[in-house]
Amino acid sequence: MARRLRGYFPLIGWLGRYNRRLFASDAVAAIIVTAMVIPQSLAFALLAGLPPQAGLYASILPAIAYTLFGTGNTLAIGPVALISLMSAAAVGEVAQAGSAGYISASITLALLSGVILFAMGLLRLGFLSNFISHPVISGFITASGLLIATSQLQHVLGVRISGDNLMALGLGLWRTITETHGPTLMIGLPALVFLYGVRHYLAAGLSRLSFDGRVTGIVVRAGPLIAVVIATAIVATLSLDQHGVSIVGNVPRGLPAFGVPGGSLALIEQLLLPALLISIVTFVESVSLAHKLAARRNERIRPDQELLGLGAANIASALSGGFAVAGGFSRSIINYDADAKTPAAGAMTGVFIGVITLFFSSVFYYLPNAVLAATIIIAVLTLVDLRAIRETWEYSRHDGAALVATLIITLFLGVTTGILTGVTLSLMLYLWRTSRPHSALVGRIAGTEHFRNIQRYETETSPYVMILRVDESLYFANARYLEDRVYTLIVEQPQLRDFVLMCPAVNYIDASALETLEAINGRLRDSGVRLHLSEVKGPVMDKLEKSRFLNALSGEVFMSTYHAWCKLKDRSRPPQPDDKQQMQTSSTPGQNV
């Protein structure tokens, strides 16, 4: 019982070993992360279409809640770009941007995602994420990065556009480009250039000066903080808000009101599918991030436990006026580089952000939205991975097609359609491939016991024996294909007496394929050809022995193809019902290379 409790609450384990040294390390990391992620939290609230304080709220309790269940020592929880975009797209369908209904729908969405994630954790459904292939994730993330960057351009230009796909956003920019607001651009453009420079040149410069990689990482990631501080100072000094530059403005001081969000059944029904997709993306992204971070330190995470942690975080976010959260890439990397040791660092970050929200929220008043948008644009452009497209395509046409389809559909039909299409397509391509298995006629490599593809190697064959190797498990989708292949082959070799199906790569034979094998056996028997099997695996043989098939089989099951070859290669006499165990040596040698 205690052990089970410990399984569900991993903090019981690490809290027992907690000491002053670990605390010092975690606290320093938490202070660094707090300073770095506040601009980001405000920015992602903007991206999700919410007032800035929502971003702070979503960074307090969720981080603490995750600590209760999470197994990732350095995973940091809060608003992230991808999920904020998905939230905006989903909520935009059911409520007017900027309305009270919009805020409450965002909260409801976070609650639904949290409940779904938590339930998946309790039901140990973490494996479901395995069914989303890397190319689909890659295409989805690249497309989302492009969508987010495009949508944020409006804040840098000081115009107003809307839309959840590249076509609408692009047209919007095209129409409003002439209305660009000078002062806003004067703030936003330098911020973009500065952030780009920091990210792309500073790191190289610092490492040339042989700084520690970790220090470099933290300095580079301080770019947004520096940009925000400077821009805030400029706007405040020059009172640029009086000249139409959009600023964050009043952030209500104090902690969020704690309460269960209301939500009609109709609203819940409308948000259920997006919530499910957000849950899956949250899980896939957070867990693969946690995996990578843990692997670097030779630690392990437990995916099902991560589901509980992420679920608790989202429920906590919904109860405290936040929105959908996940394990964030940049905040986790900062946490890792700042040497966080346990999940306590995350909880402390939550507490520190809470303190700032409680006492210092007025410092954000003059922060220009253009600079927040610039930090988002630079951050998400790192998600765009065009090289992956080329490499994936070159490695496999199927995987490349899944990636490009997900990318294009996400860009032009939105995130929900994009990821659903990608997942469906990748599963269909897999099924399609297994439905047309590779198979090869094999012959003996002279002087050996090896049998290889007669088209790739010089081999010995016999006019009386045909050996077909099937490189796939036999199941309903490829049973008919196998049947057609066998029937086509046997008419090409009229002297044929024995047909051997070589099964070293057959990991499973389902009921449909078994029926097909029975049909093939009958058809071959009618044509005077026996069916044999060779190299059948243990688990497959166990199953076959439970069926009637082996009784009906006109030939034998050979342990090795070589045994089959020795016994059958010279047998030209038509098989008789009673010579199953006999071996017949014909005068015709019947070998040809």
Add this chain to the structure above:
Amino acid sequence: MARRLRGYFPLIGWLGRYNRRLFASDAVAAIIVTAMVIPQSLAFALLAGLPPQAGLYASILPAIAYTLFGTGNTLAIGPVALISLMSAAAVGEVAQAGSAGYISASITLALLSGVILFAMGLLRLGFLSNFISHPVISGFITASGLLIATSQLQHVLGVRISGDNLMALGLGLWRTITETHGPTLMIGLPALVFLYGVRHYLAAGLSRLSFDGRVTGIVVRAGPLIAVVIATAIVATLSLDQHGVSIVGNVPRGLPAFGVPGGSLALIEQLLLPALLISIVTFVESVSLAHKLAARRNERIRPDQELLGLGAANIASALSGGFAVAGGFSRSIINYDADAKTPAAGAMTGVFIGVITLFFSSVFYYLPNAVLAATIIIAVLTLVDLRAIRETWEYSRHDGAALVATLIITLFLGVTTGILTGVTLSLMLYLWRTSRPHSALVGRIAGTEHFRNIQRYETETSPYVMILRVDESLYFANARYLEDRVYTLIVEQPQLRDFVLMCPAVNYIDASALETLEAINGRLRDSGVRLHLSEVKGPVMDKLEKSRFLNALSGEVFMSTYHAWCKLKDRSRPPQPDDKQQMQTSSTPGQNV
């Protein structure tokens, strides 16, 4: 061009060889089939909720249209039980039974199915049917048989019930059983007993008298015709229709009006999914029947061409006042037993039924519906295959579960939900299975070059080498599983230096699995363990050579596991970056059995 035309119109081929002998054979078969299938055609119209003449219309032009494209020499086209039930279920959702709207919706449904089938044929989509597993088909057919038999009981009892699932039908019978109409039952019950006796005892009797199997087949299948003739005579003589026995009544004399069915877009939208499912079931059932009949005579059929034939038949049915048709089991068997030689037999059947419809439709006037229902009940009960359930379950739990789920859901939630659930479930079970592949640590069988599961065999192993055989292609759904397995294994063996992934059953490595292999390679390298591959197949190796993986691989790719074993088994020294090609012999032998 001529060859291509010949491909699309196989009748160009056989018509060229057509002669008097073939004609005589086909004509005799057509006469026999015509006599046998007329009661059936009337009965299936009743089942589809349509007036009796629709069954005749659906047997005239469709049979002729199929002849233009079909490749099955003995496949006979017309109304069939399963499709009639599906048609009734679909149309019952959009129109009131017995209304003009009901008839026109049935016709629209046939047209849609025809267009879908024809389009699938042009696009060569016949392979799609491979994705429906035999257990799903088996469960669906058994459930449909039970549903049809239950629904037809009302006509035998002379009561009126409605519903498209077993619960509703059963309750209906329970409530109305006391209203059973005596005279109707007096006609229906003897018909049931007679037909059952003919089917189950006559065949045995005739073959004991050593009749030819073919003659037996035809005599047994004449049962319905005999029952219908006798019952009609009795009803007419005793004027039982005056005593409330329901009869076929007036069948309009003459051929159907030829015309394009109207149908609103809304209607088409509602019928599209059922039409798609009807198309798929039509195709699956007709093609597997045609396959079986052709195989008995060592003939071949072409599935994509069958799609064109079935599509043309359904379009023709819709244009001439019929309803959805398919290749019928009993009419095809009669056709086969009566020795039809070419598809011309089918066309002639169509012509003969046309002649009867034109001149003799009044003979059906006194035919009691109770007897038609009895012929349906006896026919569909042969579809119920309870033994298949047990056998499938014993062979494979997955297949058994798919069968039972399809059966139960079809029975209680209707045909559309049933088949969709079955197909989805069987695909999901397949994916689930491949996502948790069988894998085994293997060791050398002493004195041989064979490597087997260390849990099943006595094997040699080494503390420095671990060899894992994975019995499945590596793809996105099982990549994480493999990763977890490897990481769990390596911590158990601290002296480990070399890890060999044995790949004889790996038929494919997709982009996701490749990334995972890269991750495993990196993780193992960090732990001082090299990753090797052995027995990689040709096509898989071709792909790997196009990727960066082989450059990053810390170990080697061995042609045989034995080579890997010889080279690695005694190497205990931690691997150095530069000793990739060296072989190190440790003083510790390190073998244990």
